[in-house]
Amino acid sequence: MEQVNQIILSKAGSNVELIPEIATHLISSGGKRLRPMLTLAMADMFGYRGEGHVTLAASVEFMHTATLLHDDVVDESDMRRGKLAARKLWGNQASVLVGDYLLGQAFKMMVDVGSLEALRILSEASAIIAEGEVLQLGAAQDITTTEEDYLRVIEAKTAALFAAAAEVGPVIADQSAEMKAAARDYGMQLGLAFQLVDDALDYGGSAADLGKDVGDDFREGKITLPIVLAVARGTDEERSFWKRCLEDGDIQDGDLDRAIDLLKSHGAIAETVERAKAYGAGALAALEGLPDGPHKGALADAVAFCVARVS
Numbered sequence: 001m002e003q004v005n006q007i008i009l010s011k012a013g014s015n016v017e018l019i020p021e022i023a024t025h026l027i028s029s030g031g032k033r034l035r036p037m038l039t040l041a042m043a044d045m046f047g048y049r050g051e052g053h054v055t056l057a058a059s060v061e062f063m064h065t066a067t068l069l070h071d072d073v074v075d076e077s078d079m080r081r082g083k084l085a086a087r088k089l090w091g092n093q094a095s096v097l098v099g100d101y102l103l104g105q106a107f108k109m110m111v112d113v114g115s116l117e118a119l120r121i122l123s124e125a126s127a128i129i130a131e132g133e134v135l136q137l138g139a140a141q142d143i144t145t146t147e148e149d150y151l152r153v154i155e156a157k158t159a160a161l162f163a164a165a166a167e168v169g170p171v172i173a174d175q176s177a178e179m180k181a182a183a184r185d186y187g188m189q190l191g192l193a194f195q196l197v198d199d200a201l202d203y204g205g206s207a208a209d210l211g212k213d214v215g216d217d218f219r220e221g222k223i224t225l226p227i228v229l230a231v232a233r234g235t236d237e238e239r240s241f242w243k244r245c246l247e248d249g250d251i252q253d254g255d256l257d258r259a260i261d262l263l264k265s266h267g268a269i270a271e272t273v274e275r276a277k278a279y280g281a282g283a284l285a286a287l288e289g290l291p292d293g294p295h296k297g298a299l300a301d302a303v304a305f306c307v308a309r310v311s
């Protein structure tokens with residue numbers, strides 16, 4: 001991972017001073033590096049010998065960082081990883097453009113690796129992520145959003161990059177289609193678990209857990225699984241409350257506390273956590289057919305880490 005971090009810092013550089021300033025603000029503010037770890041561990045698990053997995057891991061992290069810069073503009077977020085979001089310090093235009101720059105650097109690194117299949121997988125993931133963001137935009141502030149609608153959103157905007165990051169490991173190690181599919185399934189299931197944990201933490205966690213303010217999803221009118229479940233189980237009066245807060249944007253003092261109380265009373269947070277654990281179990285099941293060894297253990301630990309955030 002140290003090699004990955006070195007590449008990230010190097011490739012974030014530019015003669016345009018504002019680019020590294022904004023990029024390093026986010027890159028150096030922490031982050032779990034979970035997605036690049038999947039690429040490294042999967043490649044190592046299959047005995048890959050080379051440096052391509054390090055470069056691909058760095059490109060995966062650049063893709064993720066770019067989406068964070070873009071997301072914060074779309075969501076009008078103030079905080080990211082416990083610090084002011086780049087958009088609050090440098091504005092929306094600069095944040096979007098630096099995100100574009102990082103995506104460009106990510107694709108250059110993919111080309112440098114020389115694997116057309118890895119390039120295809122990651123470029124497809126980039127398009128799917130954008131589709132997911134547009135889907136979420138359409139579902140935002142719409143309390144009629146269904147579970148099926150919401151799962152489509154998070155499969156695209158979050159889980160797709162986890163899946164691609166895991167799959168390119170066996171790809172560059174020249175493994176069978178069966179091994180690639182198992183790695184992809186692991187990443188997809190882990191990504192879904194990760195997002196649902198985040199959804200639960202927004203109403204039952206802390207700012208330290210989230211790296212942003214608790215209740216941000218509520219204030220931004222985001223429809224997440226806890227909301228979908230609570231709306232479906234609620235009374236007409238409760239649905240009027242959700243409509244006022246999330247669709248009309250009329251949030252008053254005490255509304256976040258009431259929202260949390262409603263989510264808890266309908267078991268929406270607890271069920272979201274259970275769904276996350278089920279996806280985590282699915283990720284572990286996908287690992288069973290992959291080679292044994294320390295890297296397999298690290299991938300299992302990633303699942304445990306994800307779920308432990310709400311345990």
